[in-house]
Structure formats: structure tokens, C-alpha cells
Amino acid sequence: MPDLLEVKNVTRKFGGVVANKGVSFSFESGKVIGLIGPNGAGKSTLFNMVSAIFPPTEGEIWFAGKRIDRLPAFKVSPLGIARTFQNLQVFKRMTVLENVMVGLHTSTSSGILSAAFKLPKAKKEEETIYQQAWEEIEFVGLEDVAAVEAGSLPLGKLRLLELARALATKPQLLLLDEIAAGLNHQETAEMSDLIFKVRDRGVSIFVVEHDMDLVMRVSDRIIVLDQGEKIAEGTPNEVQNDPRVIEAYLGNDEEKEEATV
Ligand SMILES: Nc1ncnc2c1ncn2[C@@H]1O[C@H](COP(=O)(O)OP(=O)(O)OP(=O)(O)O)[C@@H](O)[C@H]1O
Ligand SMILES: [Mg+2]
Numbered sequence: 001m002p003d004l005l006e007v008k009n010v011t012r013k014f015g016g017v018v019a020n021k022g023v024s025f026s027f028e029s030g031k032v033i034g035l036i037g038p039n040g041a042g043k044s045t046l047f048n049m050v051s052a053i054f055p056p057t058e059g060e061i062w063f064a065g066k067r068i069d070r071l072p073a074f075k076v077s078p079l080g081i082a083r084t085f086q087n088l089q090v091f092k093r094m095t096v097l098e099n100v101m102v103g104l105h106t107s108t109s110s111g112i113l114s115a116a117f118k119l120p121k122a123k124k125e126e127e128t129i130y131q132q133a134w135e136e137i138e139f140v141g142l143e144d145v146a147a148v149e150a151g152s153l154p155l156g157k158l159r160l161l162e163l164a165r166a167l168a169t170k171p172q173l174l175l176l177d178e179i180a181a182g183l184n185h186q187e188t189a190e191m192s193d194l195i196f197k198v199r200d201r202g203v204s205i206f207v208v209e210h211d212m213d214l215v216m217r218v219s220d221r222i223i224v225l226d227q228g229e230k231i232a233e234g235t236p237n238e239v240q241n242d243p244r245v246i247e248a249y250l251g252n253d254e255e256k257e258e259a260t261v
């Protein structure tokens with residue numbers, strides 16, 4: 001069995017900025033892998049490449065034995081990769097249910113014309129989409145607000161909505177980019193319980209998170225980036241005690257303090 005995700009010597013440049021530099025790692029199915037590092041370390045850039053939002057400048061990305069780094073996003077998501085975004089990407093004027101359903105419409109085969117004429121195949125697909133969406137809304141616990149416009153929901157529920165929408169595509173690999181940002185203590189604890197529940201469904205999860213309690217609790221293994229480079233990889237305990245990791249975080253804090261003086 002090939003590894004689920006293999007990132008091989010990946011570099012990404014934006015003009016003169018090297019956002020990822022020679023990053024390599026791989027992981028097997030069924031795990032929760034954490035990705036941490038100070039602001040600007042290159043975490044979201046790496047997620048954007050794994051979900052094919054843009055390609056690496058150099059290097060390769062393989063998913064379940066298939067090279068994906070030159071494929072467009074619409075070909076990568078059906079392979080089984082879904083994600084949530086650091087900046088929420090919900091349609092504010094749509095209900096929770098519609099937001100989850102809309103993510104599934106793009107992946108159906110019958111097309112717009114047969115949907116418009118309500119042909120039997122399209123009707124059957126619509127029912128399947130409804131059911132799949134509803135299952136995930138229940139899974140994350142949003143059934144009470146399924147008919148509410150997303151724009152009127154608090155942040156905690158919007159983050160659950162993003163999770164439901166990603167899960168509805170039935171991914172093998174789920175990328176969570178700061179899913180707990182802005183959540184209070186209790187919501188963060190509930191989110192880590194949900195991450196375990198997702199893992200127990202057999203979905204592998206790749207988690208970018210600044211909340212150290214959450215990432216240390218949920219991750220089987222953690223990869224640490226600093227200024228675009230991988231500086232450590234290991235169990236939560238190993239990376240917490242790694243001098244390079246401590247230095248990367250403290251060094252950045254000092255810079256921030258100097259900057260505010
Ligand atoms: N689309 C882009 N165009 C230009 N520069 C970019 C782009 N995306 C990221 N960068 C730059 O790449 C570097 C890494 O950014 P990235 O967003 O990946 O960091 P991050 O680790 O996710 O940070 P944070 O913790 O603040 O979310 C930064 O210097 C950033 O300004
Ligand atoms: Mg980021």
C-alpha cells in the first residue's frame with residue numbers, strides 16, 4: 001500500500017518570497033497529522049498545494065499512489081481530498097443545508113439541463129445530495145439551524161458548517177486550516193472531539209492549528225514548519241521538547257515584541 005499523502009521536496013515561490021522550501025514528508029491512512037509553525041511559516045501554502053489550488057514551483061505531491069501536483073482542483077477533490085479554509089468560505093444568504101448541498105452539486109454527473117428539466121436521473125441525484133448533506137449536518141450537530149441563513153450564525157456554528165460541507169464529499173483525506181480559530185474554550189474542546197469522531201469514520205486528517213492544546217491532543221504526529229522549511233517531525237511530545245521548535249516560536253515572539261515596542 002502506498003502512503004496516503006507523499007510530499008516530495010516541495011518548493012513554492014511567490015515572486016521573491018519562498019513560502020515552502022524543499023518540504024518532504026509522508027503519512028499513512030487513518031491518522032491525524034498536525035502541521036504547526038509560526039505565522040507565515042508556509043502552512044496554508046502547503047494546504048493550497050495539496051488541495052490543488054495552485055501547483056508547487058518544484059517537487060511532487062502524491063495521493064494514494066497517484067501524482068496530483070499537476071492536476072486541477074476539480075480533478076483532485078473527486079480523488080478524495082476535502083478541506084476547510086482559514087477564512088470561512090460560506091454563502092451568507094444561503095441556509096446551512098443549501099451551503100452543504102451546493103458543495104455536492106458540482107460533483108454530480110447529470111448536468112444543468114437535465115436538472116432544469118427535472119429528468120428522473122437529476123431528481124434521484126438531488127435526493128442523494130439532500131440525504132448526504134443532511135447526514136453531515138446531523139454529524140456536526142447543526143440540525144437545529146439547518147434552515148437558517150448562514151450569515152446569521154455565530155462563528156462556532158460557521159466552522160461546523162465548513163466541516164459538514166467538506167465531509168459531505170466523503171473524503172479520504174480532510175485538511176482543516178485553523179478550524180478552531182476564534183472559538184472559545186468549550187467550542188474548541190467540542191471540535192477536538194469531532195475530529196476524533198471523523199477519524200473514527202476512517203478519514204485521515206491533516207490539521208493546521210495555532211491552538212496548541214487542540215493540536216497536541218488530536219495529532220498522532222506533528223510536522224513543524226518555520227520560514228517555509230520543515231524543522232521537525234515527531235510525536236506531540238517529541239516536537240514540544242525539540243529545541244529547534246522552541247527556538248522557532250520564541251524567536252518569533254521576540255521579533256513581535258520588538259516590533260511593538
Ligand atoms: N498567494 C500569495 N501570494 C503572495 N505571497 C503569498 C501568497 N500566499 C502566501 N504568501 C506568502 O507566503 C508566506 C507563507 O504564507 P502562509 O499563508 O502559507 O503562512 P501560514 O503558515 O499559513 O501563516 P498563518 O499562520 O499566519 O496562517 C508568507 O510570507 C505569505 O505572505
Ligand atoms: Mg495560514
